[in-house]
Amino acid sequence: MIVMKFGGSSVADAERIRHVASIIKAYKDKRPIVVLSAMGDTTDHLLAAADEAVAGRVDISCVETLHRQTAAALGLGEKALKDTESLLCELHALLTGISMIRELTKRTRDYLVSFGERLSVRIAAAFLEQEGVPARFYDAWDAGFISDSAFMNAELCDEVWNTIPEALAAYKNGTQKEIPFVTGFIAKDKKGNITTLGRGGSDLTATMLGAALGAEEIQTWKDVDGILTADPRIVAQAKTVPLVTYEEAAELAYFGAQILHPRSMAPCRKAGIPVRVKNSYNIDFKGSLVVEKHEGELSPVRAITAVKNSTLIDIVSTRMLGASGFLAHIFNLFLKRDISIDVIATSEVSVSLTVNTGADLSGLVEDLRGIAETQVKTNRSIVTLICDAAHSSSILASAFAALAKENINPEMISQGASKVNVSLVCANNLADKTVRTLHAAFFE
Template sequence: MIVMKFGGSSVADAERIRHVALIVKEFLPRKPVLVLSAMGDTTDHLLEAADEALGGKVSIERIEGLHLAAIGALGLGEDVARTEILPLLEELKSLLIGISLIRELTGRTKDYLVSFGERLSVRVAAAYFRSIGVKSKALDAWDAGLRSDSNYTSAEVLDESYASIAAVIGPLVESGILPVVTGFIAKTADGHITTLGRGGSDLTATVIGAAAGAEEVQVWKDVDGILTADPRLVKDARPVSTVTYEEASELAYFGAQVLHPRSMQPCKRTSTPVRVKNSYNPAAPGTRIVSSLEAGALPVRAITSKKNVTLVDIVSSRMLGQHGFLARVFASFEERRLSVDMVATSEVSISLTLDAAHDLVALKRELEKIASVDIRKGKAIVTLIGDVSRSSEILETTFGVCARSGVQVQMVSQGASKVNISFIVDDDQAGEVVKALHAAFFA
C-alpha cells in the first residue's frame, strides 16, 4: 500500500483532476490511498467569503461555480451535484449567514469554514474515479480515524489516531477501494473541526502512511523532487535521488520544494520512506527521503542560500569565565521575539544572524550595556546540506572556491544536526558562490 498526496494546484480544475486520475491509475496495483487539498484557490475564496460575511454580504458564487463547473466538465451529471456537492454548499452558506449575523469569526469557526475546500475536493475526485471504473470512496479525515487536539488553526494530531486510521484504511484498501481522504483537516474528540496548520495536507498523508504501514508516502508537487540548488541560480541543478529526514528538514527551512519538517515526523518515527515527485513529469523518479543513506553518497547533497540577512557581532571580555552571559544575551532576543538563524561563539564574542526585516535599534541599545555590538546588514547565508562527518573535505573545497572567487567568508557555523554547514558572505556575492560551489561539488 502507498499514500499519494496531491496539492491544490494538482486538482485545480477538471483538466488537472483528469491528469491526477491518470497518474493514480498507474499505481493501482500498489493499492494507493489518495490525500487531496482543496481545489485551486478555494481556501483563499473561502476566507474572502468570510471577510465579506463579516461585512454583511453572503456569497458562495466563486466556490459554487468552480466545483459545479468541474463536475460538468468531468461529465459527472446532476446526480453527483445533488447528492455530493449541493448539500455541502448549503451547509457552507448557512455558516456564512451565521457569521454575517454575529459579525465574528473565531478560530474554531474559521477552521470549520476552511474545511469545506477539502471536503468538496475529495467528493468531486472520488466521483470522477468511480465514473472511470475505479472503486472509490470519499472520506473526511475524521471518518478515516484522524483526531486532533483543539488548538484551532494549528492543531496537533493525537496518538490515538494511528490505531483508528489503520482500522479504517486497511480494510478499504484490501477490498479494492481507493480511499480519497481530505488533507489538512481533522476533528477533536468532541466533534469540532480543526485544521492542522502549515504543511497540514502533507501531515495528513504521512500520518496515514505511518499508521497504515504504507511502503511509501508520495508527495506530488511541480518539481522533479529536491534539487541540488535553486534552478534560478544554477541552470544545471539536478534532482537529488535520496536525502535523509534531517537533510530534508534543513532544506525545507531554506525554501526547498519538500515537506514541512513537522510533516515528516510521523514517517521518521516509523522509518516510512517519503518520495517527492512531479505531477507534471510522472516518469521522473523524484527524491526519496529515508532514515539513512548508503555508503558512497556524495558529501554534499544540496546547496542553498538565504539573502537579506543581518549579521550581529557581540564582543565582550566579560564573557571570559562569567556564568550567565549568553543567557542574558539570548534573553534580549527572546523579549523582542527575534528568531536567530545562525550562531557562532568564541571566548569573548558571539556572532549571529537575523532576518533583515527586524528593527534592531532597541536590541543594540540593550546589549551595549554589557558588550560592544556591531550590526552589519546586506549579508547572505550559504548552506551546504550533506554528510558533515566529512566536514574537513567539504570545508577545504568550500574555502578554496571562496578564495579563488575573491569572496570573504565572514562567519561559519556547523549545525548540531550534523547535516548543515553554513557561512556568511555579502549579499551580492551569494549567487556566484552558490554557482561556483555547485560546479565544484557536482561537476
C-alpha cells in the same frame, strides 16, 4: 499499499485534476490512498471571504466559481454536484453567521478553511469514479484523524495510530475496492470541533496515514524530478539527488527546499516508511527517496539551498567576557519578543545570528544595545550545504577555494548540531552567484 499526496497546485483546475487522475490510475495496482490539498488558491480565497464577512459582507463568488466550473468541466454526475453544492451552502451559512457577529475566532477559522480540502476530495474522487476506477472521499476525521484543540496549529493525538487502521481496515485488508481520497491538513478534536494541523499539515496527513497503515512508501508529487542539488531557477545544471536521509530532508526543508515539512517526517521515521518525491510530469522517473540512513559511497555534499531576505544581527560585548549568563540573557530577550533564530555562531564575547526579515526588531535591538554593541544588517541570504559534516574540513576547503576565486567572502559561518549542514551568510545580491559557484565546485 502506497500513499500519494498532491498539493494545491496539482489540483488547481479541471485540467490538473484530470492529470492527477491519470497518475492515480497508473498506480492503481499499488492500492493507493490519496491525500489532497485545497484547489489552487482556495484557502486564500476562504480567508479573504472571512475578512469580508467580519466587515459585514458575505461573498464566496471566487470559491463558488472555481468549484462549480471545475465540476462542470469534468462532467461530474448529479451526486457529485449535490455533494459540492451542499458544502457551498454550508460555507455560505457559516459566513453569514460570521457577518452577523462580526467576529472570527480561531475555532471558526479552522472550520472555515476546512471547506477547501473537503471540496477538492469530493470533486477528485467523483471524477476518478467517473473514469471507471472506484473511489471514495473521506473527511480526515472519518479516516481516524483526532487532534488536540490547539486551533490553527493542532497536533494529532497518539490514538491515531489505532483509529486510522480501524477506519480504513476494509481498504487495508482488501475488502474495500474504492480508493480513499482523504482531506489533508484537517482533523477533529475529541469534542467534534474541526481543527487544522498548521504548517505542513497535508504532508503530516500523508505521512501519518502511511505510517499507521504500514504503507510500502509515501509519495509526494511535485513538478520537478525529485529533490535537486540546487534550485533549478538558479542553477540550470541542477541534478536529482537519488537518496537522502530524513535528517537531511528536514534540513533541506528548513533551508528553503520544497519537500516535506520537517514536522511531518516524525511518523514515517518512527514507522520506518520511506518517502519518495516524484515528478507529476515525469511519472516513470524514480525521483528521490528519503530513508533513515545511507548505504554505500556517496558524495560528501547532497544539495545546496538558499534562503533570501534574512537579517543578520552581530552582538559584541567585552563587558560580558567569561560571564556565564551572557547567552542566556540574549536568548531571553529573543524569547520576550517571540522572535526565532535561524542560524547562529558564537565566541567568548560575540554572537552572530540570523532572523526572518518579517520580524519586528525595533524593541529587541533597543534591548540588545543595553548590554552589547549591536549591528543589524538586512537583505542577507543563508546559503546552506547539506552534507556529511564528518568531512567538513575537506568540504569547507573546497567551498572556500571556489568562493575565493570569485571574490565572495561570507559574513558568517555556522555548522548545525545535526552534523548534516554548514551554512554561510552573504548579501542577497551575492546569493545566486554563491549557490552557482558552490554547485560548480561539488557537482559539475
